[in-house]
Amino acid sequence: MPSSSNDGPAESPALRRDILPIPDPQHVGLTTYDAKDPDTAYPPITALRPPAGAPNVLIVLIDDVGFGASSAFGGPCNTPVAERLAANGLKLSRFHTTALCSPTRQAMLTGRNHHSVGMGGVTEIATSAPGYSSVRPKDKAPIAETLRLNGYSTSQFGKCHEVPVWEVSPVGPFQQWPTGSGFEHFYGFIGGEANQYYPGLYEGTKPVEPEKTPEEGYTLTEDLADRAITWVRQQQALTPDKPFFMYFAPGATHAPHHVPKEWSDKYQGKFDDGWDVLREQVLPKQKALGVVPESAELTPRHDEIPAWDDMPAELKPVLARQMEIYAGFLEQTDHEVGRVIDAIEDLGALDNTLIYYIIGDNGASAEGTPNGCFNEMCTLNGLAGIETPEFLLSKIDDFGTPDAYNHYAVGWAHALCAPYQWTKQVASHWGGTRNGTIVHWPNGIAAKGETRDQFHHVIDVAPTILDAANIPAPTIVNSIQQAPLEGVSMLPTLVDGDAPENHEVQYFEMFGNRGIYHKGWTAVTKHRTPWLTTQPALEDDVWELYGPDDWTQAHDLAAENPKKLAELQRLWLIEATKYNVLPIDDRSFERFNADLAGRPKLISGDTQTLFSGMRLLENCVVNIKNKSHSVTARVTVPEGGATGVVVSQGGGVGGWCLYAHEGRLKYCYNFFGIEYFFVTADEPIPAGDHELRMEFTYDGGGLAKGGDVILYYDGTSVGKGRVERTEPMAFSADEACDVGSDTGSPTSPDYGPHGNKFNGAIDRVIIDIGQDSHDHLVTAEDKLNIAMSRQ
CATH class of the missing domain: 3.40.720.10 (Alkaline Phosphatase, subunit A)
Structure with a gap:
């Protein structure tokens, strides 16, 4: 091995590095009664280090x-x-x-x-x-x-x-x-x-x-x-x-x-x-x-x-x-x-x-x-048409800035x-x-x-x-x-x-796109194009063959050398079997349904209780999209009045939040950072213990529709408003749902990324979803696009 200028101490020849953790050494020598006995001797404790010369x-x-x-x-x-x-x-x-x-x-x-x-x-x-x-x-x-x-x-x-x-x-x-x-x-x-x-x-x-x-x-x-x-x-x-x-x-x-x-x-x-x-x-x-x-x-x-x-x-x-x-x-x-x-x-x-x-x-x-795109969440939500060439040109100076998600x-x-x-x-x-x-x-x-x-x-x-x-x-x-x-x-x-x-x-496989390399030769078949939703049946895939001297895979030899192609296709199948590639899985819808896919899911049911200080990614929160829902918060408001975020989900690229602004309860729905819908209570939140509630009644009739919003203090209506359109599939790839603040980019323009914490106490926040879901209208291809945004 090459030498090192950072050699560690010499190690015991008995050190077993093939078993980890390395087994503790066992002392089997003389054990004296008195530590002052001159025959008392134990090997010194040595810090574990890699072999000498390890870089x-x-x-x-x-x-x-x-x-x-x-x-x-x-x-x-x-x-x-x-x-x-x-x-x-x-x-x-x-x-x-x-x-x-x-x-x-x-x-x-x-x-x-x-x-x-x-x-x-x-x-x-x-x-x-x-x-x-x-x-x-x-x-x-x-x-x-x-x-x-x-x-x-x-x-x-x-x-x-x-x-x-x-x-x-x-x-x-x-x-x-x-x-x-x-x-x-x-x-x-x-x-x-x-x-x-x-x-x-x-x-x-x-x-x-x-x-x-x-x-x-x-x-x-x-x-x-x-x-x-x-x-x-x-x-x-x-x-x-x-x-x-x-x-x-x-x-x-x-x-x-x-x-x-x-x-x-x-x-x-x-x-x-x-x-x-x-x-x-x-x-x-x-x-x-x-x-x-x-x-x-x-x-x-x-x-x-x-x-x-x-x-x-x-x-x-x-x-x-x-x-x-x-x-x-x-x-x-x-x-x-x-x-x-x-x-x-x-x-x-x-x-x-x-x-x-x-x-x-x-x-x-x-x-x-x-x-x-300027905000890729528009595209991933199936609403790419919102970003017209005129819109994109109007945002040209904002690409790459905190206002963009390009x-x-x-x-x-x-x-x-x-x-x-x-x-x-x-x-x-x-x-x-x-x-x-x-x-x-x-x-x-x-x-x-x-x-x-x-x-x-x-x-x-x-x-x-x-x-x-x-x-x-x-x-x-x-x-x-x-x-x-x-x-x-x-x-x-x-x-x-x-x-x-x-x-x-070396075999290759991703979403049915597959290939095999062997001693310079490659056999490959492209099954799926990333930005297209259509794909052939696996048995209809067309294989290509490239020779050892073809550095860029520029000349397909499949028609000239079918024997070599068949040999490599068989080798791909052997390698795929050896390494758990089979069964090839190019499905869409089934892989997003946790029950069908066979994986656990963290959140289920129609209600979820959150507590102050929680920060959860979108997968960890009940899905309120395309359905009626309510958000109920039990809070304590200080004598000087309320300010700050009670609960938020998403961020500057899209989401919603319930917060106190100028003493009053306020709801903001952020539609991709393009349009904001606000509903504000008619009166300030009184000091003391209260139940704040927002009810969203979804229009129905498909995805991304609007809805009516009503705000309540202790069961009494204090404000009404309207959200004309909503986001159908995902608010963000990485923004959180926060209780008591809004981390990341601010969901509402009424506050900034810092200093937006609720100034009172939050006992709990309960999210309830209705049964009028239109989630079944979300296509398998759209779900795949959302997943691909997170990798």
């Missing part, structure tokens, strides 16, 4: 970045930190992910294929089938747990989207939260995406609020970097002989694409020629950098992806601005990663830190529709996956699964500025870390016998560019 480990995993986005891999988004690390390390040009968020992360953290650890899709659509349950098997312990039990300090910052949805609540259980998965410290968010200005954060398992507002300069990625820097400085100051494992996974660059203007303005005018021209510009740069060979061909744009020239002229300034925002977002993210790396270097620990900088957990996201158009996603076919979710083709990756470890890898072209997969990261640290894959963890790791160590590849390829076969 620190930093995994940086960026969200939703295509192979052709970063400048380190020929893209238009400046990533100088990635370039700096690559110049002193290695670029991996054939590193692969699973094409989707939760599956990639669970695969990386366990060293096993995503179906093998129950993550065949995102957590929100889990079923009872082993490959799709979202439950990590106990015999497949995560790498953080293995490292922690071998003496590493462990921490995670940012995104965790591996928790089963029925466990995302203040009562847990917490065994698949980061702190139950081997990370001693966690600061970040639980779910698929986060508002970069108003994130729903946790420290450990406790909800916390950002210390600053957007007006004070707050952005999530900077906050995560600040926390990571504080943690690593403290860890190295107190235990410099103890290696650390840090997993830094910012929500960037997942939608919403939020970034301060000073970053996006750097790209002003640079994308005016559109996405087709951008793809053509990227490939020569990639060839010059050596991340694709000279023979690589630019794959054609599929008919499902609109041409830039076919887009409406009035929309093009907005489309160009979408890409400027995204480019600035990725550059800011790279900058914050650089701050963490600079802090490690300042501590003198960089040379012996094995860094994986993985630029994307999948390809670029094509979930923004062909036009992109996503770019499909064409940009395709361009940023250049030169490959397709995008995120499409596991069959390299556009969905090939992600530029950089490895940096000066003490362990002599080569600088080189590229490695051997095929590797995200499941190879964990075995590589264990190999570098000279730690065996455990046979027993927490009394459970462990299944073998399914990835291979990349260390031979990293140390020697001429090393033979050791990851020879």
Whole structure:
């Protein structure tokens, strides 16, 4: 193994690292009666440390970045930190992910294929089938747990989207939260995406609020970097002989694409020629950098992806601005990663830190529709028509700001996956699964500025870390016998560019999109297009075949070599059977009905009681949409009068709240941040104990209809009003339901993001829903879109 300047103390030769926790040593020598007896002797207590020479480990995993986005891999988004690390390390040009968020992360953290650890899709659509349950098997312990039990300090910052949805609540259980998965410290968010200005954060398992507002300069990625820097400085100051494992996974660059203007303005005018021209510009740069060979061909744009020239002229300034925002977002993210790396270097620990900088957990996201959007919740609620070209143009200066919840158009996603076919979710083709990756470890890898072209997969990261640290894959963890790791160590590849390829076969599958790699050959079939609702029957899928010399999967050989195609199709079936891919699950409606899917559900029934201080994600609250409902609060109002939020759900992108304003009870329904409906009581709330109530009578007749609102004090009507339209399926991907305040972005313009707490006491809040539900009108495709917004 490579030597280290941070060698730990010599360890006992009897230390068993294959059984975790490592068994306690047993003293079997002389036991004296008197501790002062000169024959009294016990071995000293020694702190647990990894084997001598074990490196620190930093995994940086960026969200939703295509192979052709970063400048380190020929893209238009400046990533100088990635370039700096690559110049002193290695670029991996054939590193692969699973094409989707939760599956990639669970695969990386366990060293096993995503179906093998129950993550065949995102957590929100889990079923009872082993490959799709979202439950990590106990015999497949995560790498953080293995490292922690071998003496590493462990921490995670940012995104965790591996928790089963029925466990995302203040009562847990917490065994698949980061702190139950081997990370001693966690600061970040639980779910698929986060508002970069108003994130729903946790420290450990406790909800916390950002210390600053957007007006004070707050952005999530900077906050995560600040926390990571504080943690690593403290860890190295107190235990410099103890290696650390840090997993830094910012929500960037997942939608919403939020970034301060000073970053996006750097790209002003640079994308005016559109996405087709951008793809053509990227490939020569990639060839010059050596991340694709000279023979690589630019794959054609599929008919499902609109041409830039076919887009409406009035929309093009907005489309160009979408890409400027995204480019600035990725550059800011790279900058914050650089701050963490600079802090490690300042501590003198960089040379012996094995860094994986993985630029994307999948390809670029094509979930923004062909036009992109200002508030993606409109699109995800099936109301994309609200955002007309005229509306989008009127908001052009607000894209990327706290007032927006924007996503770019499909064409940009395709361009940023250049030169490959397709995008995120499409596991069959390299556009969905090939992600530029950089490895940096000066003490362990002599080569600088080189590229490695051997095929590797995200499941190879964990075995590589264990190999570098000279730690065996455990046979027993927490009394459970462990299944073998399914990835291979990349260390031979990293140390020697001429090393033979050791990851020879790899299956891919996501939503029925599937493929198989074997010794250079690939057989693939695309089953579903991310932004379309139609899909063929599985037996009607058309398979394609690509040869070893076809770097970009540009020439289909299926008709020329049907024998080879059949051989690979059979191999896919073997691998799929081995790793719990079967049965292939491309269903929609059934996976959203917890009873049909076979997963537990946290909330059921027609009433829910909440208490002061609770903060719950949308999945944890009874669904009031498309039905009549009431909200009843028992409160105590101080003598000076009432002010502040009693209960809220959602945020600036949409939701509702019941609050005291200027002493009176007030109800606000926020329709996507576009329109606000208010109902205010006729008189102030008296001091003392009272029951405040809001009744909403839904118009019925379909989804997203309006309703009449009546406010009550102690059973007496004190105000009436009207909500003309409502949101049919989801208020937000990450905003909470709060009792006693409104965390995150404010739902009503009557108050700000801070200082909105109710100034009295809240005994409880009861939400009751009526029986006039129109939820059955929500289509399976619409439900799928909502789930996809959370990954």
